[in-house]
Amino acid sequence: MIVLEHLTKKFDKFTSVDNLSLHIHKGEFFGLLGPNGAGKTTTIRMLMTLARPTSGRIIIDGQDMTRNAPALKAEIGLVPQHINLDNELTPRENLDLHGRLFGIPTKERRERIEELLHFVELEGRADEIVRKFSGGMKRRVLIARALMHRPHILLLDEPTIGLDPMTRRKIWELVRKLNTNGQTVLLTTHYLEEAEALCNRVGLMNKGRLVELGTPEELKIRTGPFVVEIDKGGERRGHFFPTREAGLAFMQQLHHEGHTDPVSLRATHLEDVFIHITEAPPSAIGSLQATREEKQKS
Amino acid sequence: MSKATTLSLWNGVQTILWQEYLLFERRFWRNMASTMVTPLLYLIAFGFGLGRGIRFEGTSYLEFVIPGIVALTTMNGSFNAVATPVNIARMYDKTFEEYLTAPISMLAITSGRILAGALRGLFSGTMMLVLTLLFGVHLKITPLFFLMLFLNCLLFAGFGFWAALTIQSHSDVTKFNSFVINPMSFLCGTFFSLQSIPGPLALFLKILPLTHTTTGLRAIASGQGVPWWNLTALAFFASLFFLLSLRACYQVED
Ligand SMILES: Nc1ncnc2c1ncn2[C@@H]1O[C@H](COP(=O)(O)OP(=O)(O)OP(=O)(O)O)[C@@H](O)[C@H]1O
Ligand SMILES: [Mg+2]
Numbered sequence: 001m002i003v004l005e006h007l008t009k010k011f012d013k014f015t016s017v018d019n020l021s022l023h024i025h026k027g028e029f030f031g032l033l034g035p036n037g038a039g040k041t042t043t044i045r046m047l048m049t050l051a052r053p054t055s056g057r058i059i060i061d062g063q064d065m066t067r068n069a070p071a072l073k074a075e076i077g078l079v080p081q082h083i084n085l086d087n088e089l090t091p092r093e094n095l096d097l098h099g100r101l102f103g104i105p106t107k108e109r110r111e112r113i114e115e116l117l118h119f120v121e122l123e124g125r126a127d128e129i130v131r132k133f134s135g136g137m138k139r140r141v142l143i144a145r146a147l148m149h150r151p152h153i154l155l156l157d158e159p160t161i162g163l164d165p166m167t168r169r170k171i172w173e174l175v176r177k178l179n180t181n182g183q184t185v186l187l188t189t190h191y192l193e194e195a196e197a198l199c200n201r202v203g204l205m206n207k208g209r210l211v212e213l214g215t216p217e218e219l220k221i222r223t224g225p226f227v228v229e230i231d232k233g234g235e236r237r238g239h240f241f242p243t244r245e246a247g248l249a250f251m252q253q254l255h256h257e258g259h260t261d262p263v264s265l266r267a268t269h270l271e272d273v274f275i276h277i278t279e280a281p282p283s284a285i286g287s288l289q290a291t292r293e294e295k296q297k298s
Numbered sequence: 299m300s301k302a303t304t305l306s307l308w309n310g311v312q313t314i315l316w317q318e319y320l321l322f323e324r325r326f327w328r329n330m331a332s333t334m335v336t337p338l339l340y341l342i343a344f345g346f347g348l349g350r351g352i353r354f355e356g357t358s359y360l361e362f363v364i365p366g367i368v369a370l371t372t373m374n375g376s377f378n379a380v381a382t383p384v385n386i387a388r389m390y391d392k393t394f395e396e397y398l399t400a401p402i403s404m405l406a407i408t409s410g411r412i413l414a415g416a417l418r419g420l421f422s423g424t425m426m427l428v429l430t431l432l433f434g435v436h437l438k439i440t441p442l443f444f445l446m447l448f449l450n451c452l453l454f455a456g457f458g459f460w461a462a463l464t465i466q467s468h469s470d471v472t473k474f475n476s477f478v479i480n481p482m483s484f485l486c487g488t489f490f491s492l493q494s495i496p497g498p499l500a501l502f503l504k505i506l507p508l509t510h511t512t513t514g515l516r517a518i519a520s521g522q523g524v525p526w527w528n529l530t531a532l533a534f535f536a537s538l539f540f541l542l543s544l545r546a547c548y549q550v551e552d
Contacts, residue, residue, distance in 0.1 A: 048399050051551050067548055070306055070401035078399050084392035088321055100313040101400035103306065 001026050002047070002153065002184065007056035009042050009208075016042045018208035020056070024186060029179045031195040032188045034205035035278050040188040041081050043205075044157050047186075048078055060153070074102060077151030079159040081188075083138045087131040091122055091141045094130060095148055102149040116144040119174070121167075135162045143171060147178075154178065156187045160194060172198060192271035202270070206278050216270050223273045230254070231262045238272055303403070310406025311413065314397070318414035333378070333422045337371040341430065344489055354491075357520065364430050364437060365515035366488030369450060371426045373508055376419025376451040377479055380411060380458035381471050388550065389468060404547040408459065412543060415455030416448065423447050437519040446518060446525075449532040450511040456539030463546035487512040507535040 002024040009017040017039040024030045032040050045051040047058055049067040058065040060072050085094050092113060099109035117123045120140035130138060143159055154175065160168045176198060179185050189195055195202055196216050204212035204219075212219055224240025226247040241247040247265045254263060322329065344363050352359040387394040397407045427439060461474050486508035492500045503509055514528030 048395075050395055050398055052549075067398070068404050070403060072401075073399060074401035076399070080392070080395065082392055084395050086317075086393050086396070087391065088324060089317075093320060097313065097317050098396070098400075100316065101310065101396070101402055103309050103401070 001061060002186070003057075003059040004043070004047075005057040005059070007043070007046060007058065008054045009039070009046060009051060010054045015208050017046070017053075020205075020208070020210055022203060022210060022213075024184060026184055027179070027182050029176075029185045029198055029200045030187070031199035031202035032186060032205060033190075033192070033195055033202055033274060034188075037207075038205040039208040040205060041157055044078075044080075044155050044186070044188065047155060048073075048076065074149065075152045077146035077149065077154045079142055079146045079154075079156045081157040081161075083135075083142055085130045085138060085141055085145070088129060090127045090129055091117065091133075091144070092126040094141060095145055098145045098148045104149060112148060116147060119170075120144045136164060136167065139163060140167065147174075152183055154183055154185045156185065156189075158189055159187070160189070160191065168194075192269065192274055196270045204274065204277060212273075212277055219270065219273045220268045223268060223276055225268050227266060227268045227272050229264050229266070230259075233261075238276065240268065240272075240276065306401070307403060307406045307409070310400075310402030311410040313402070314407070314410030315414050315417075318411075318418075322418065329418075330425070333371070333375050334425060336374070337367050337422075337426055338429070340367050340370075340489075341426075346433070360435055361437060361520070362491075362516070363489060364427075364435055365519050366512045368423050368426050368430075368447065369486075369508060369511040369515055370483040370488050372419040372423035372447055372451050373454045373482065373511070374419075374479060375422035376415050376453075376455040377458040377461075378475075379418035380415035380455045381462045381474065384411060384459055384462035385465065385468055385471050388462060389552065394550075398550075404544060408540065408544045408547050412452060412455045412459050412540065415458060416451035419451035419455060420444075420448055423451070438521050440518060442524065443515060443518045446511065446514050446529060446532065449529070449536055450508070453507055453532060453536040453539060456536060456543050459543040460539055460546050463543070463550045482506055482508045487516075507532060510535075 002022075004020055004022040007017055007020040007022075008015065020039075020043060032043065034040055042051060046053050047060075047065065049065060049069075052067075061075070063069065063072055065072055085091075086097065089097065095113045095116060096109065099112065104112065114123075117126050120143065122137065122140060122144075125133070125137070130141060133141070139159070139162055146154065146156075156175070160171055163171065172194070175185055175187075179198075185198075187195070187198065199216065201213070201215050202219065203210050212222075214222070224242055226241045226244050227238045228241065228247045228250050230237050230239070239247075239250060241250060244265070251263050251265060341364075344359075344367075346360070354362045384394065430437075431439075461471065465471065465474075485503055486506050487503070488508070492503055492509065495503060510528040510531045514525040514532070517523065517525040517528070
C-alpha cells in the first residue's frame with residue numbers, strides 16, 4: 001500500500017504539490033490525472049525519492065520511503081515521463097544494466113531480457129545503440145526496463161505517450177494482466193480513454209491539489225452521467241444532466257427558445273469530467289450548475 | 299555492516315564499474331585522444347624541448363618534470379572522467395536517476411563512480427609513464443609510486459563527483475576546470491619547484507592536493523624514501539571529497 005500524508009513540494013516559492021493526502025491500496029490500479037503542471041510528475045518523483053518533499057510523508061508497505069531504502073526500491077518499477085535510457089548503450093545493455101543493479105542472477109537476467117525484448121518487439125534491433133532509435137522505440141525499451149525486476153509496484157508516468165495504437169493496446173493488456181496478478185499500479189496519463197479502460201480509481205489533480213477522487217463511474221455520476229453538447233460558432237460547450245430524460249428536456253427547451261445551433265446528447269466520458277473540472281474554477285462550477293437548474297425550472 | 303548490505307554494496311559498485319568499462323571500451327580512441335593530447339604537448343614542450351640539456355635540482359629537468367606531468371594527467375583524467383559525464387547524467391540525460399531508483403545504497407553509487415573515474419585517471423597516467431619510458435627516462439617507478447598516483451586519482455575523481463552533483467549548470471564544470479584544475483596544473487610544483495615562489499603564496503600552494511602528489515611522486519621517483527606527510531595529506535583530501543560526495547548523493551535533486 002502507498003500512503004501519501006500531507007505531501008507538499010515547493011520549488012522556491014512556487015508550490016508544485018500542495019498538501020496531497022492519498023491512499024493507494026495494494027493491487028489497485030490508480031490513475032493520477034490532471035492538466036499540464038498539475039504536479040503529477042513531481043508526486044511520482046517524490047515517491048521515488050528523486051525529489052525531496054518539502055513536508056509530509058510517504059509510506060510504502062508500512063515503511064517510510066527514503067533515498068537510502070534499497071529494500072523498498074527493489075519492489076518498485078518506474079517508467080519516468082522523460083526518456084532516461086543510456087543513449088550510448090544498446091537496449092540489451094540498458095536492460096542488462098538494470099538487471100545487474102537489481103541484483104538479478106546472470107541466467108535469469110539473460111532470459112528475462114530476451115523475453116522482454118520479444119514482448120516490445122525489439123529483438124531485431126537489440127544491439128544497436130539507443131541514441132539512433134525513434135521516440136516510440138525508446139519508450140518501449142523504457143517500459144521493458146521497468147518490468148525487468150518484476151516489481152510489485154509500478155509507477156507509470158505517461159508511459160504510452162508517442163506509442164502507436166497497436167503497441168499501446170499491447171502495453172495496456174500487459175499492465176492489466178500484471179495488475180490482476182496483484183501488482184499495484186500508479187498511472188498518469190493525458191489519454192482519458194486509457195485511464196477509463198484501466199483504472200479502478202482515479203484522482204484528479206489541479207494546481208498541486210487533489211480536486212476529485214473516485215472510480216471513473218463515480219466521477220461521471222457526480223458530474224452528470226449525460227451530457228448535452230452545443231456547437232456554437234465552432235465552440236463546443238457541454239451541459240451535464242443526471243438522467244437522459246433531463247438532457248432531452250433541455251434540448252427540447254433549447255429548440256422552443258429558437259436556438260438553431262447543433263446539439264447532441266450522449267453518455268459522459270471521463271474526458272468530459274476532466275475538462276469540466278479543470279476548465280472551471282471550483283466556485284464557478286457551483287454557479288454554472290445554479291444557472292442550469294434555473295433554466296430547467298423556467 | 300551486515301552481510302546483505304556488504305553484498306549489495308559490492309553488487310552496486312561492480313555494476314557501475316561494468317557499465318563504465320563498456321563505455322570506456324566503446325569510446326576508447328576518442329577518450330584517449332582527448333585526455334592525452336594536453337599532457338603530451340606539455341611533455342614535448344617542457345620536457346623534451348627545454349629539458350634535455352637543463353640541469354635542475356640535481357637531476358635533468360626532464361626527470362624533474364615527468365612526475366609533475368603524470369600527476370596533472372591523472373588529476374585531469376580522473377576529474378573529467380567523472381565531473382562531465384555525471385553532470386550530464388544528472389542534469390540532461392537524467393540517467394543518474396537509474397542509479398537513484400535502483401536498490402543500491404548511496405555508498406555504492408558514490409564508491410562505484412569515484413572508483414571508475416580513478417581507474418580511468420590511473421590508466422591515462424600509466425599510458426603517460428609508458429610513453430616517457432619509451433623515450434628512455436630513468437625514474438624509479440615503485441608500487442608506492444602507483445599507490446600515490448591512485449590516491450591522487452581517487453581524490454580528483456571524488457572532487458569531480460562532488461562538483462557534478464552540486465553545481466547548477468553544466469557550464470560550471472568548465473568553470474571548475476578554468477579556475478581550479480587548470481591553475482593547479484601549472485602551479486602545484488608541476489613544472490617548477492615551489493622554492494622559487496615567494497613565501498605566503500608558496501605556503502598556500504603547498505597545501506593544495508596536487509602539490510602533495512607532485513612532491514611525493516618526485517621523492518619516490520628519485521629514491522628519497524617514503525613521503526609520509528604527502529601520503530597522509532592525500533589520504534585526508536581523498537576522504538574529505540569522498541564524504542562530501544556521499545552527502546551530495548543523499549541530497550541531490552533533478
Ligand atoms: N525542478 C523544478 N524546479 C522548479 N519548478 C518545477 C520543477 N519541477 C517541476 N516544477 C513545477 O512544478 C509544477 C508541476 O510540474 P509537474 O511536472 O509535476 O506537472 P505534471 O502534472 O507532471 O505536468 P505534465 O502533465 O505536463 O507532465 C510545474 O508548474 C513545474 O513548472
Ligand atoms: Mg508530468
